[in-house]
Amino acid sequence: MNIKNDQNLKNTKVYLVGSGIACLASAVYLEKDAGIPGENIFILEKDSKPGGALDGAGDADRGFVVRGGRMHEKHYECYWELLSFIPSLENPDISVRDESFEFNERFVSNGQARLLKDGKKLDVSSYGLSFSQQTDLIKLTFVPEKSLGNKRIEDWFDHEFFETNFWYIWTTMFAFQKWSSLAEMRRYMKRFIHLVDGLYKLGGVMRTKYNQYDSVVRPLRRYLEKRKVNFELGKEVVNIDFDLSADEKKASVLYFKDGSEIFLNKGDYVFITNGSITDSTDQGSWDTAAEVV
Ligand SMILES: Cc1cc2nc3c(=O)[nH]c(=O)nc-3n(C[C@H](O)[C@H](O)[C@H](O)COP(=O)(O)OP(=O)(O)OC[C@H]3O[C@@H](n4cnc5c(N)ncnc54)[C@H](O)[C@@H]3O)c2cc1C
Numbered sequence: 001m002n003i004k005n006d007q008n009l010k011n012t013k014v015y016l017v018g019s020g021i022a023c024l025a026s027a028v029y030l031e032k033d034a035g036i037p038g039e040n041i042f043i044l045e046k047d048s049k050p051g052g053a054l055d056g057a058g059d060a061d062r063g064f065v066v067r068g069g070r071m072h073e074k075h076y077e078c079y080w081e082l083l084s085f086i087p088s089l090e091n092p093d094i095s096v097r098d099e100s101f102e103f104n105e106r107f108v109s110n111g112q113a114r115l116l117k118d119g120k121k122l123d124v125s126s127y128g129l130s131f132s133q134q135t136d137l138i139k140l141t142f143v144p145e146k147s148l149g150n151k152r153i154e155d156w157f158d159h160e161f162f163e164t165n166f167w168y169i170w171t172t173m174f175a176f177q178k179w180s181s182l183a184e185m186r187r188y189m190k191r192f193i194h195l196v197d198g199l200y201k202l203g204g205v206m207r208t209k210y211n212q213y214d215s216v217v218r219p220l221r222r223y224l225e226k227r228k229v230n231f232e233l234g235k236e237v238v239n240i241d242f243d244l245s246a247d248e249k250k251a252s253v254l255y256f257k258d259g260s261e262i263f264l265n266k267g268d269y270v271f272i273t274n275g276s277i278t279d280s281t282d283q284g285s286w287d288t289a290a291e292v293v
Contacts, residue, residue, distance in 0.1 A: 072205070111202040136158075251264055
């Protein structure tokens, strides 16, 4: 799809389903680079706040909820590019990117107790990998992803691998289980291989100054609202009609839980970015179980 080739940008409307980082980034570039007027961009979010998985809420009495704590690193190239022109909420004279880099220069990740056993700090100066386990790891990064099919991590490594410091550090950092996808592990290995040297102390891991809702989502929302992008919160898309032809599949109607509908015109676009696992989470408390949603 090449929106720039569309002649009627002034009349083009873009509907973004979901308001996570995927959608917020899309809205920024649609307005900034593709020339879609902000007022023609509609962010349709079922929750009462934007940001999706990048949440952060609560207070000292009731407790805080952050469904995912985001580890970043220096080479999140697209992310930092996006945030390089989004003014920080606290100091609009600097970008969120610069605010984050400055913060990480002052507070360098240097975990001193990465693994504990029976309440005691473990020595993680060695990852404890045998020569053949190291070979298995390297081999994993070289084989084509296709060749892995739907293998699990435990299909690739020997039993002892899952007792090594490396595995405990890896699994607690990236939330892998033995039965998780081997292809996914391969992707993470390739993506983060430059950090492996310092993984035992969380070396190279960067954070935003506050949680990502306050440090990333709120500044993005302010930037977009200044450009007249519409945030429609509490709008859950429950169905989409498509016109199907031999070579095209075009969305024609969006249906909402509140009974409303949007009829799409020729030249309108719909982006569906309702992806991550936090979408189906619920909160419990000491005396109320979380519901399966
Ligand atoms: C526990 C955890 C830890 C993580 N740690 C890291 C990390 O350390 N580093 C890192 O880079 N990444 C991490 N991630 C991944 C990262 O947070 C996500 O990949 C990213 O935030 C997903 O953004 P998204 O826009 O694709 O989806 P989401 O943020 O999920 O946004 C989707 C949005 O769509 C909305 N929506 C869904 N259905 C509908 C509908 N029918 N109608 C309207 N709206 C709808 C949802 O309410 C939500 O707001 C972590 C994720 C989790 C869960």
